[in-house]
Amino acid sequence: MHWGPDTETGNRWLRVEHDKTLAEWAVAGKLQGGQTPYFYTFPNGDIDWHYNATQHMPGVAPDNEWQWQLNRMPSWGPLGRMYRETRDERYAQTFDREMLSWIAQCPVADHVDNVPGSVWRTIEAGIRMGGSWPAAFFAFRRSPSLSDADLILFVSAFLDHENYLRHYNTRLNFLTMEMSGLYAVGALFPEFKNAAEWRSFAAGKLTEEARTQFLPDGAQDELSTEYQNVALGNILKILEIARWTGRLAELPAGYAAPLEKGYEFQVAIMAPDRFSPKYNNGLPQYLPSVFKLAVENFPDRSVFKWVASNGVQGKPPAFTSAFLNRAGEAAMRSGWSRDDNYLGFRLGPIGMGHQHQDKLGVVIWAWGRSLVFNTGGGSYEQSKWRTWATSSFGSNCMIVDDLGQNRPTTSKDPWHDPDLISQGPIDGHWQTNSVFDFASGDYSEGYGPLRLKPASQRRDVLFLKPDLFVVADRMRPNDAKRHKYQARWQLLTTNTHIVPETNVLSTTDAGLANIAIVPLLRKGLSVAAVSGQESPEILGWNVRKDMDPQNIPATTLLHTRTGAGPQLLLTLFIPLHPSQQNLVTSVKQGKDGHSATVTFTDGRKFLISAPGERGINVEEKLPRGKAGRSAIGGKD
Amino acid sequence: MKSVIYRYVIMGSLIAAALSPNAKTQPQKSPQELSQAQIRQREAAVFDALDLTRPELAAVAATWRQHDAPAAERALAA
Numbered sequence: 001m002h003w004g005p006d007t008e009t010g011n012r013w014l015r016v017e018h019d020k021t022l023a024e025w026a027v028a029g030k031l032q033g034g035q036t037p038y039f040y041t042f043p044n045g046d047i048d049w050h051y052n053a054t055q056h057m058p059g060v061a062p063d064n065e066w067q068w069q070l071n072r073m074p075s076w077g078p079l080g081r082m083y084r085e086t087r088d089e090r091y092a093q094t095f096d097r098e099m100l101s102w103i104a105q106c107p108v109a110d111h112v113d114n115v116p117g118s119v120w121r122t123i124e125a126g127i128r129m130g131g132s133w134p135a136a137f138f139a140f141r142r143s144p145s146l147s148d149a150d151l152i153l154f155v156s157a158f159l160d161h162e163n164y165l166r167h168y169n170t171r172l173n174f175l176t177m178e179m180s181g182l183y184a185v186g187a188l189f190p191e192f193k194n195a196a197e198w199r200s201f202a203a204g205k206l207t208e209e210a211r212t213q214f215l216p217d218g219a220q221d222e223l224s225t226e227y228q229n230v231a232l233g234n235i236l237k238i239l240e241i242a243r244w245t246g247r248l249a250e251l252p253a254g255y256a257a258p259l260e261k262g263y264e265f266q267v268a269i270m271a272p273d274r275f276s277p278k279y280n281n282g283l284p285q286y287l288p289s290v291f292k293l294a295v296e297n298f299p300d301r302s303v304f305k306w307v308a309s310n311g312v313q314g315k316p317p318a319f320t321s322a323f324l325n326r327a328g329e330a331a332m333r334s335g336w337s338r339d340d341n342y343l344g345f346r347l348g349p350i351g352m353g354h355q356h357q358d359k360l361g362v363v364i365w366a367w368g369r370s371l372v373f374n375t376g377g378g379s380y381e382q383s384k385w386r387t388w389a390t391s392s393f394g395s396n397c398m399i400v401d402d403l404g405q406n407r408p409t410t411s412k413d414p415w416h417d418p419d420l421i422s423q424g425p426i427d428g429h430w431q432t433n434s435v436f437d438f439a440s441g442d443y444s445e446g447y448g449p450l451r452l453k454p455a456s457q458r459r460d461v462l463f464l465k466p467d468l469f470v471v472a473d474r475m476r477p478n479d480a481k482r483h484k485y486q487a488r489w490q491l492l493t494t495n496t497h498i499v500p501e502t503n504v505l506s507t508t509d510a511g512l513a514n515i516a517i518v519p520l521l522r523k524g525l526s527v528a529a530v531s532g533q534e535s536p537e538i539l540g541w542n543v544r545k546d547m548d549p550q551n552i553p554a555t556t557l558l559h560t561r562t563g564a565g566p567q568l569l570l571t572l573f574i575p576l577h578p579s580q581q582n583l584v585t586s587v588k589q590g591k592d593g594h595s596a597t598v599t600f601t602d603g604r605k606f607l608i609s610a611p612g613e614r615g616i617n618v619e620e621k622l623p624r625g626k627a628g629r630s631a632i633g634g635k636d
Numbered sequence: 637m638k639s640v641i642y643r644y645v646i647m648g649s650l651i652a653a654a655l656s657p658n659a660k661t662q663p664q665k666s667p668q669e670l671s672q673a674q675i676r677q678r679e680a681a682v683f684d685a686l687d688l689t690r691p692e693l694a695a696v697a698a699t700w701r702q703h704d705a706p707a708a709e710r711a712l713a714a
Contacts, residue, residue: 046665046666046668047666047668048665048666049666050666097668100668100669100670101666101667101668101669103670103678104666104667104668104669104670104674105666105667141713148706148709148710148712148713149675149679149706149709151709151712151713152678152679152682152709152712152713153670153675153678153679155682155712156678156679156681156682159681159682159685191686191687191690191692191693192685192686192687193685193686193687194685
């Protein structure tokens with residue numbers, strides 16, 4: 001049977017040094033659980049599959065993922081590849097020992113066992129069936145170190161998985177992993193009486209999910225830029241296995257067709273450095289790598305080729321900026337090159353699972369460099385860092401009376417709850433033309449644990465192409481009391497400078513693109529930048545996922561104003577070329593309370609205003625009084 | 637006297653071991669292999685789940701029907 005890279009005759013994908021290290025460590029009983037970079041050596045090589053090393057490591061936050069993912073058997077791939085390369089029986093013996101100990105310790109569950117400490121979390125069951133277990137089966141089945149009885153025991157554990165996944169499966173990206181695993185074993189062992197039914201069940205489920213799990217704009221229901229690809233990859237895995245094993249005819253016609261939108265969506269929000277913005281939980285998604293799969297499955301799409309080949313083949317999209325009206329995500333860009341300007345604006349629902357409390361958050365790439373950033377939420381550990389990174393406090397959001405957003409994350413009927421999933425096109429007041437882009441969104445769902453509603457926020461964003469972004473935050477209190485409003489901007493550097501006269505903050509990384517952040521209405525506004533602070537509250541950190549060190553200092557810029565009645569915070573973002581420094585010489589606030597004139601070092605002036613309930617206007621005056629660009633955004 | 641000192645030494649070493657940071661870092665001793673009964677049960681589950689009418693499993697079917705588990709295993713693993 002052909003099983004892609006894992007069959008004896010397949011491409012071995014041997015990453016020699018890396019695999020050798022991991023395989024040798026496995027021989028010594030040293031394993032990595034989770035994706036966190038922590039290894040643990042089991043005494044005498046006796047693995048306890050319920051053990052969670054992160055619960056016992058000084059200075060390391062407990063992380064359930066370590067133990068869960070230990071049960072993905074991360075060493076079996078390297079052991080198998082090294083065995084096929086060297087025929088060194090130590091690798092086979094190590095696998096055999098691990099496999100037998102797992103079967104001895106882990107009798108199959110009779111329920112969805114998705115709790116801390118479980119060895120039968122449904123996604124691990126699916127993931128190991130679709131990955132490490134078949135890889136080990138093909139690598140070691142001819143090894144003299146495995147007795148016939150051992151091999152039959154191994155097969156019996158595959159059988160356990162089939163029965164488990166067939167009856168105990170869940171939803172969303174979890175379901176895609178569960179079903180791709182079920183299909184994999186149905187294809188791997190067609191000799192089982194129920195194999196065809198398992199394949200049919202799994203393919204049927206994911207045929208349906210390909211249609212229901214993705215919104216009309218191509219976003220997956222979780223609105224996470226990482227889990228978008230978990231779902232896509234696992235649905236497509238069935239297609240791949242069907243190709244390998246000559247079972248394409250079993251799949252429904254057009255099985256993968258709905259997924260094309262899932263890739264189009266990612267092109268539309270792609271940042272200049274070819275990563276997706278990190279929305280909701282997620283590891284960074286580098287799209288040239290991700291799109292190899294898109295090209296394989298949709299070979300006629302020139303744009304997919306362009307992304308996958310890093311611009312060498314195919315053609316870039318015909319559009320530049322875009323609004324994804326079901327995810328509620330705006331992507332404003334000056335072009336498709338790696339040094340263009342980009343702003344991402346998230347104004348839609350919170351999504352299903354993997355949620356962050358960051359409605360109306362923005363991210364900015366200045367001349368291709370990520371500078372106003374989202375952390376992605378960090379590792380799935382229990383820590384103050386994780387709490388901060390998924391909250392409004394660690395996002396580019398407005399904090400009200402020291403409270404963050406608190407949108408509901410669950411619902412009795414999530415698929416029909418507009419707070420979780422859009423039920424129709426979202427009105428983002430989207431405008432796009434050759435001069436500017438504009439989008440607008442509202443937040444009124446409450447703040448803090450009690451979901452108090454002291455005020456609501458309307459955030460408008462205008463991009464004056466190609467190089468200026470303006471954000472207007474209109475805060476509407478629900479009573480006559482004074483309230484504290486704090487706009488937070490998370491910056492991916494610790495090198496910053498604030499000019500006292502204008503309160504303009506510029507990042508100052510030599511030789512790199514930078515950004516200047518200009519508060520336009522400074523009356524009553526306090527401005528502070530904080531890096532690497534842990535107490536009295538976390539400020540200024542990049543909380544990374546599954547990396548060591550996990551957290552590295554960044555900067556949080558705070559724009560704070562306290563007052564009664566409506567408040568307007570108006571902020572200009574100026575991307576700076578590597579050769580440029582702060583371009584602003586003066587900022588003069590208008591008497592109307594909603595406008596300011598900004599003078600640049602080259603003599604240009606910008607009149608920027610946010611009158612009324614919605615909208616941003618920008619007028620550029622060139623040095624000799626000639627009119628420059630002009631934008632009136634948000635006037636329907 | 638010796639026995640009292642000895643008792644304190646033992647007790648002290650037990651306390652020290654309990655307080656040692658390494659004490660908590662050791663996983664519990666877990667079974668590393670199945671019992672023979674469990675192995676037989678699992679083998680039976682595999683052979684029962686197989687479609688022994690498939691031509692390529694004819695040798696497996698023949699040996700399994702004769703209750704010759706080792707031969708059936710050999711035939712299946714081949």
